[in-house]
Amino acid sequence: MNIDMIRAADARLEGHVRRTPLLSSPFLDEIAGRRVWIKPECLQHTGSFKFRGGWSAVSAMDPDVRAKGVLAFSSGNHAQGVALAAARHGVPAVIIMPSDAPQMKIANTRALGAEVVLYDRATEDRDAISARVLSERPLTLIKPFDEPFVIAGQGTCGLEIARQAAAEGIAEADVIVCCGGGGFASGIALALEADAPGLRVRSAEPEGFDDMARSLASGIIERNDRMSGSLCDAILTPQPGDLTFPILARLAGPGVAVSEDEALHAVALAFSRLKLVAEPGGAVALAAALFHAGEIEGDDVIVTISGGNVDADVFQMALERFGG
Template sequence: MLELPTAADVADAARAISGVALRTPLITSPELDAITGARVFLKPETLQRTGSFKFRGAYNRLSRIPDDHKSAGVVAMSSGNHALGVATAAKLLGIRATNLMPIDSPATKRERTAAAGAEVVLFDREKDDRVAMAHAIAKERGAVVVPPYDDFFIMAGQGTVGREIVEDLGKLNLTPDAVFFPCGGGGLLAGSALAIHEQAPSTDLYSVEPEEFDDHARSFIAGERLANHKASGSLCDGLLVSTPGELTFSINKRHVAGGLVVSDDEVRRAVAFAFRELKLVVEPSGTAALAALLGKRIDVRGQTVVAVLTGGNVDPTLFANLIS
């Protein structure tokens, strides 16, 4: 039996990260409303500590490590945002952190992770088994492995995004008809699904993935976890996961209405739109949900919808090219 979190665990995570993680606002754009015909709210986790939602789950997970185990440290695997979240959480909690990062991850993410005090170990997406590498290091040191998504406390921590969405819309006497999430391993989607459907069971939830990396979209149709055929080759470096997580898919297959797919060109336009209309710096992976709305993947006319902007850690040179 898989041990899966519940909405109560998301509520517990909200208490654990309170005062450490930021409660990001919901923002609106008249231009986006006009394009979609909907009342659209955006959840800018670009403003979150470390520049992405990943800090929420990382801090919740690391804060659960007993004091007598902290000296052995933690080992994480990430293309960047989870690594940075773990490094920052570890620094706050006095824990040694090691992060396995792909050699093609943005330099700014690697540099910021190291600057936060973590050891960075590089691997090749195409050739190396990052999970095996992480467990080998952890075994040698007696450290705790902190997965990027397939973890009880990680999912609960990420789910505070969904909890805040429902609570803050409730203050406006609104209930979301649909919420869109950029999706890599599915931890944000799973945790948020638990929180949202506890309060708003009729809300439709959608994963959004880049073309050729639509493992969730295909898995939802098949009813089982399917793998991607490629390991790299998209602007959305933070969403390039081989297959949905075992724990995350166990939740998402029961809660998610469907999976959507966007192209790199649509992502480029979304990055530029966020900069031009919202005055926000959003990395390509972080704009997938916005790209789905701009590309009208689902007819949301007349609805109240939310798109999560998951991160803003983008290489400056790439960003300049995307918005030009």
């Protein structure tokens, strides 16, 4: 993985990706005690940053290989990103999804033309299921985070952050990134290393599923004890990636873990103060900036809202519980 791959992905994404803005709110600044800048990837195609990696990977494939179709496994956001990228390239997509994924994500993935295979993430092994599908059909697997072209696509968000921070006069800041396996965070970290070395990536995760934070602290890859039981479904992964962890171990600061209530509170605040719809997993970075200010350095903090594909009942619960 290197910056040249990210710049090449950025060129392939031109004309296909949404260049999301950098937003701010004085109300959020007051809560955080510093200036908070929000990169709303919930406004991206398919409602999350995952379209970047999906398009990057599908567009980089040899046309003859791509024509045979692609396979992905995902709780929903990578699924939708790959499904849309495949549809726009006119190739089939099969997506393996946990049966407890938000119904909106399952429905949207099907609506984008993908064939969805459901499994029980508590009792079934998605790797075994994907291996069986690959043995039966000539598909190419696009991993959700431990895949160079996916990381390169996610890194294009970092190129945008670097340009936008420079335009706002931000030379030094923590950049808090919602983190599952680390594809988004590692791609952004590589982009910032090249184009904005004063900006430092920090991972944000839900409590109880903070494998990246624990891995960064110990220096070795740590696993989560469980794989379900959080509203932050979008960022629940068994452990950091073999490709992503070394990048973040070299470039990232300490990780931050937030409670589920803090994530829901951030969902409510994103809506009331910015009129953005965020899913809980996509709001953990904002929650870290707002409610863990003592763990952050500097006068500015940049956060990603990585996704907005939230079921109506969860969104309503956040608004009723915290009201913004």
